[in-house]
Amino acid sequence: MLHNLFKRSTAKPQVWQPGQTAHHLIDLQDVVKSYATAAGDFLALKNVSLQVDGGEFVAVIGKSGSGKSTLSNMITGIDRPSSGAVVVNGTSVHKMSEGQIARWRGLSVGVVFQFFQLLPTLTVLENVMLPMDFCNVYSGRERRERAIHLLEQVDLAEQMHKLPTAISGGQQQRAAIARSLATDPPIVVADEPTGNLDSRTADSIFSLFEKLVDGGKTILMVTHDDDLAERVTRTVTIADGRIVDDIRSQRRPLSVPQPVRQPEALVVRPVPLFQPNGVGVYALQGGSGD
Ligand SMILES: Nc1ncnc2c1ncn2[C@@H]1O[C@H](COP(=O)(O)OP(=O)(O)OP(=O)(O)O)[C@@H](O)[C@H]1O
Numbered sequence: 001m002l003h004n005l006f007k008r009s010t011a012k013p014q015v016w017q018p019g020q021t022a023h024h025l026i027d028l029q030d031v032v033k034s035y036a037t038a039a040g041d042f043l044a045l046k047n048v049s050l051q052v053d054g055g056e057f058v059a060v061i062g063k064s065g066s067g068k069s070t071l072s073n074m075i076t077g078i079d080r081p082s083s084g085a086v087v088v089n090g091t092s093v094h095k096m097s098e099g100q101i102a103r104w105r106g107l108s109v110g111v112v113f114q115f116f117q118l119l120p121t122l123t124v125l126e127n128v129m130l131p132m133d134f135c136n137v138y139s140g141r142e143r144r145e146r147a148i149h150l151l152e153q154v155d156l157a158e159q160m161h162k163l164p165t166a167i168s169g170g171q172q173q174r175a176a177i178a179r180s181l182a183t184d185p186p187i188v189v190a191d192e193p194t195g196n197l198d199s200r201t202a203d204s205i206f207s208l209f210e211k212l213v214d215g216g217k218t219i220l221m222v223t224h225d226d227d228l229a230e231r232v233t234r235t236v237t238i239a240d241g242r243i244v245d246d247i248r249s250q251r252r253p254l255s256v257p258q259p260v261r262q263p264e265a266l267v268v269r270p271v272p273l274f275q276p277n278g279v280g281v282y283a284l285q286g287g288s289g290d
């Protein structure tokens with residue numbers, strides 16, 4: 001069961017063909033995000049349109065404050081556009097209620113927050129198990145085994161019984177990466193997932209992401225690391241709330257993209273296994289980004 005966590009269980013790898021999917025996996029149409037500030041409305045995203053197909057590995061780069069996290073939060077449904085549309089695999093994320101988004105996100109999109117957002121009263125292992133508990137996927141024993149395996153993948157198994165406050169920032173970041181993969185989501189949106197890591201650890205996390213893309217996942221990764229940005233299939237540059245550059249490389253996905261579960265097909269029964277000190281499981285799934 002655990003031997004093939006990062007690959008779909010097709011008997012033979014299928015070869016991806018351009019244009020194989022009828023619609024874009026991620027489709028942002030004319031998205032505007034306006035924040036009300038004391039100085040008046042501030043436009044963090046200005047009519048952004050971005051289409052990402054299944055199997056792409058996209059790096060989003062740009063200066064601090066350019067709108068990268070805001071863009072990520074649109075795709076994951078953490079935040080809503082002021083106008084425009086966010087459609088993921090045909091599902092209009094911007095039209096869903098908070099509860100619907102939380103359920104949809106739980107199985108569809110793994111999120112690595114810029115500031116980790118680990119629940120402080122849960123151990124590292126419990127944090128990684130939490131999305132599986134929330135979405136009620138895998139059996140109880142499998143959840144634990146899978147969480148341990150994911151922590152091994154990010155070289156964090158030795159820290160699994162510690163609380164997030166007892167580990168370093170880089171270790172918290174790796175725990176957040178393991179958690180984002182817990183439900184085996186077809187899409188991963190990672191906001192600076194290597195921002196707190198030394199170059200060697202960052203490289204191993206990036207290799208893990210490459211392996212995931214080769215196994216059929218679609219990854220959008222915000223990064224400041226120019227070296228890593230050069231190794232993806234596509235680099236999108238944001239400046240002052242607009243996409244100013246969009247460059248694709250020749251690298252192509254090795255296999256057919258992992259399908260997205262449709263909301264109506266989701267059997268999601270939130271199970272309040274962990275509600276320490278009143279912190280509900282929804283805090284993870286519906287929390288704010290930055
Ligand atoms: N809640 C908010 N209220 C007001 N302005 C905001 C809010 N969130 C973000 N902004 C502004 O929107 C702009 C884009 O912010 P965002 O966090 O997306 O930048 P970023 O590219 O992720 O930056 P960094 O690289 O520093 O993480 C910034 O100017 C920021 O100050």
Ligand SMILES: [Mg+2]
Nearest residue numbers: 068069114290
């Ligand atoms: Mg940011």
